[in-house]
Amino acid sequence: MISPKVLLTGFTPFGGDKINPSWLAVRQVAEARPTEVRAVEIPTVFATAISDLEAAIRGHRPEVVICVGLANGRPAITPERVAININDADLEDNAGEQPIDVPIVPGGPAAYFTNLPLKDSVAAMRAAGLPAKVSDTAGTFVCNNIFYGLMHLIATKYPGLRGGFIHVPHAPEQVPDGNGPSLSIEQIAQGVSIMVDTCLAPGANLVQPHRPQVRSTR
Amino acid sequence: MISPKVLLTGFTPFGGDKINPSWLAVRQVAEARPTEVRAVEIPTVFATAISDLEAAIRGHRPEVVICVGLANGRPAITPERVAININDADLEDNAGEQPIDVPIVPGGPAAYFTNLPLKDSVAAMRAAGLPAKVSDTAGTFVCNNIFYGLMHLIATKYPGLRGGFIHVPHAPEQVPDGNGPSLSIEQIAQGVSIMVDTCLAPGANLVQPHRPQVRSTR
Amino acid sequence: MISPKVLLTGFTPFGGDKINPSWLAVRQVAEARPTEVRAVEIPTVFATAISDLEAAIRGHRPEVVICVGLANGRPAITPERVAININDADLEDNAGEQPIDVPIVPGGPAAYFTNLPLKDSVAAMRAAGLPAKVSDTAGTFVCNNIFYGLMHLIATKYPGLRGGFIHVPHAPEQVPDGNGPSLSIEQIAQGVSIMVDTCLAPGANLVQPHRPQVRSTR
């Protein structure tokens, strides 16, 4: 069996939701690209998310891992820049736990930057007509937890792996009262698939997610 | 030739936009339901919008007219409750005019309520998983202008006609920076089509858009 | 006893709130300007708000009435342009009633425009450094109810009276979680007082709240 190049993860519904667009979208991408992509659904549980992720990494041996999660209230697809070493939940996870200001990895670094091509991915999504934006915070719930865990695994055990995280909006059916933004599962899946393309492109800027420069008018 | 039952209108792009999702969506509905629905594109111009609308009414002799327009920043499909007798533009229309506090119909009533089934339409959109909400203001730009003109035509010249207005969100490609909400053209078209169904349903509550009641806990 | 020139009304707290900034602000204005201004607190009750207002008008015989109410989520002081003839509550009033799509005055006009100097008031508030904006909807709760009732009283029984409505933001203490906008009671009171000044100014544009004009680039 040949390993897929890309592992995508999505989360189970949480906080009373009936669906989680992150899982529905990554499943759709994996079904459309079966040779390159595998998708795994991860329970929204602090205690097990990172070990579930590592099990999937060991099982599928991907080159790239992109974890995906739902961000309440965001109108765009937002690849995340940085994961921070703290769990600070304002609601319970699916195991009934609500950690407050607990390090994810005691003694670990305060943060990790993604090593995926962040801005190239956003530019490609926008070129396809999708609302997209770099985000500077993945929050402090299970999403940030698995993102930090992924980057810590890369830093300590899987040095060749590249990894990152995308936060996505609600699906339209999750905001039927019309009071918040949403994006269709198809569009979310399209955005995730575009980030996969960007990561797999020959010459993709993989080691360094940013291309430092200074614009000056002086 | 048999008259279509429903006339939909959408607007041309304005304010620097390259597309107007209102027109793209109503055209899609008309193409999908050719025997029942006609769609007409109306230039976003105060001076001509109402006469363009009346020409389309005379040409197609519909039973129901639903005008559709873009509402900057709204996250949901919002059928409008009321049109008010004022033009007060905060940007120029496509003819370079910017009326400030000018009545649409001098001496006309301050406002008209729609006579389409407002809440039943919103309920049906929500049942289909679309973000939808009744709106209490259509603004004071060309959207409100055509809506007021439509209801004034019904009140003064086309007594059997039923009419209303729907404001719709930006398409995703119109907010590529990710800073605002959007909805796909397909979903907007689906919402408009659902409102058409609701208006055409046998027994639709057409004369009275609201069903008065008082809930009380006393 | 000399009649005050201006009657201000504010509402009692509702929907679980402990304070209502509309009352706290108008009381502050009345205390600061005792010869010109009276303030009356109106219970947030559909069934009695308009009769309470009329009793205050008969008791104080003002030249100008400005009703003030709280608008959830608005960041600015927003004088209202138009009141519409419908009660449509999405929560119960303080008497436990929740009217749904019931006319305020059966057979009354669909709407009334304010006859206070709307844009001059907003311009004066902005000149004082306050966030202010004309609003095109007063909603369909008790605020719109009293505003419509006021304008209907003027149209039918008090022809010399001038009247309008201002929606104001939450006070900071009402949004301690930091998730929504607010404005201090002092600043809300300052904004209301500026609107009083604008209405009392010699030559104030009182009959016609708007000054029609058309800007054109052609």
Add this chain to the structure above:
Amino acid sequence: MISPKVLLTGFTPFGGDKINPSWLAVRQVAEARPTEVRAVEIPTVFATAISDLEAAIRGHRPEVVICVGLANGRPAITPERVAININDADLEDNAGEQPIDVPIVPGGPAAYFTNLPLKDSVAAMRAAGLPAKVSDTAGTFVCNNIFYGLMHLIATKYPGLRGGFIHVPHAPEQVPDGNGPSLSIEQIAQGVSIMVDTCLAPGANLVQPHRPQVRSTR
């Protein structure tokens, strides 16, 4: 001369603004508490902000440093949790520079957490009726730059010092069009002063800004 216990910094106006509420507020706090607090205005310039800060630290020898800056669009006073090692400007600073994805300290840690009592400060602000919230991102403009620089100075050269950052809303006069949230300079100053009190309180939780715990319903 006795050293003040607390150094506050605010920024000069930028991006076309005429005032910066961060400076107006910290100056007000320093004037009200002259024996304990000094305030310094820092030009909004990437190249010099951190060296300006270190000069002020050397000059005043404080025990606590709180830098303050403006956050466009935020409705609350938001003490920041974490500073990240990147400059990524979406507009030019006051020297005409716009660094894109440049590390603040090449080779420095990805991030630093504040060592000020974050949640106790927010709780005290809320108890005083102010809108307040912990923020998980200080952005990637000069605000995050000086915050990272402060924490790096503490980590490398001033081990006894404690430091943090507060983002504050616009002043009302900065959003006269009413389209965004604001807070008065007085209330911003009150919030900053409350954070100073919280940091200086005997037994303040200074080394560890968070008190780790896990709430569980299992």
